[in-house]
Amino acid sequence: MTSDDLAEKLLSGDRRALARAITLVESGRADHRARALDLLHKLGSAGRQALRIGLSGTPGVGKSSFIEAFGMMLTRQGLKVAVLAVDPSSARSGGSILGDKTRMDRLARDPMAFIRPSPSQTQLGGVARRTREAVALCEAAGFDVVLVETVGVGQSETMVADMADLFLLLLAPAGGDELQGVKRGIMEIADLILVNKADGDLKHAATRTCADYAGALRLLRKRPQDPDGFPKAMMVSALEERGLSEVWAEIGTLINWRRENGVFARRRAEQARNWFEEEVRQGLLARLTADAATRARMQALGAEVEAGLSPSEAASRMLATLGRG
Secondary structure, eight states, X not given: OOHHHHHHHHHTTOHXXXXXXXXXXXXXXXXXXXXXXXXXXXXXXXXXXXXXXXXXXXXXXXXXXXXXXXXXXXXXXXXXXXXXEEEOOOTTTOOOOOOHHHHTHHHHTOTTEEEEEEEOTTOGGGOOTTHHHXXXXXXXXXXXXXEEEOSOOXXXXXXXXXXXXXXXXXXXXXXXXGGGGSOHHHHHHOSEEEEOOOSGGGHHHHHHHHHHHHHHHHXXXXXXXXXXXXXXXXXXXXXXXXXXXXXXXXXXXXXXXXXXXXXXXXXXXXXXXXXXHHHXXXXXXXXXXXXXXXXXXXXXXXXXXXXXXXXXXXXHHHHHHHHHO
16 A cells, blocks of 8 residues: 555544554654655645643553543544553563553444554653654544553653643552652643542542642642643542543643643644654664664673773763764
């Protein structure tokens, strides 16, 4: 299938074409990369936009359950929802389980939804390198909301903020001193903190946890891109599907305010610039590893480091070599 045919099918909302296009942009082959860039160029003129929502949370918090319940609520309202679920890759084998479609089987069967698990490979922050391009493909295919589920909370999780319009942090009640377990950096980028599993025996603990985070958010400096009252903490129950419509309403309030005050467009522009700079950095690294002489020099210096040479000194020598080249 040519790039023109794939672009035409994708713009018409063909889900199979979307899956093929994402596979194409995730490929590491040089010929596939050239085709992917051509496809993205053709689709860029469509000018379609979706609401991009990043979502993260600690393992076991119920991210998949929340996404399924939240996504099905949106599809019932007539919205098309795409889920890009980034699974952690093994540092040894490079493999990933990619089990999100099995954990969200009801949403996976919804004709208004599309779920695509992708391996994070070696990318930090739980975001696959080509996730940005996958988001762009989902937008071109006519999806209204794109949810990007990251692999978990970590210091580099802020990367998701560089591709999303807002960021949801999902937490579970109980489990000890929860507030100490979340880094300040994650708190500062979260637009909404959602305490999930606010049902049954955990409802009281969820109420207490939500109050703790609401108090913590009040101590943080108010962000210029937010209206009064944001960021905020809320309780939800994916199991009982409670609090989901309230979350959607708060998302609408925040996004509308940002659009009216120019924050939304400015943030999208900054994200595009960050995307460009990241592509340049990754491209330079790819060129370095592709050059045989550079690889040999790296291996030689690596052996010297193992023998006792300071890693900083070795890096300085390597950079000096590249500068002379």
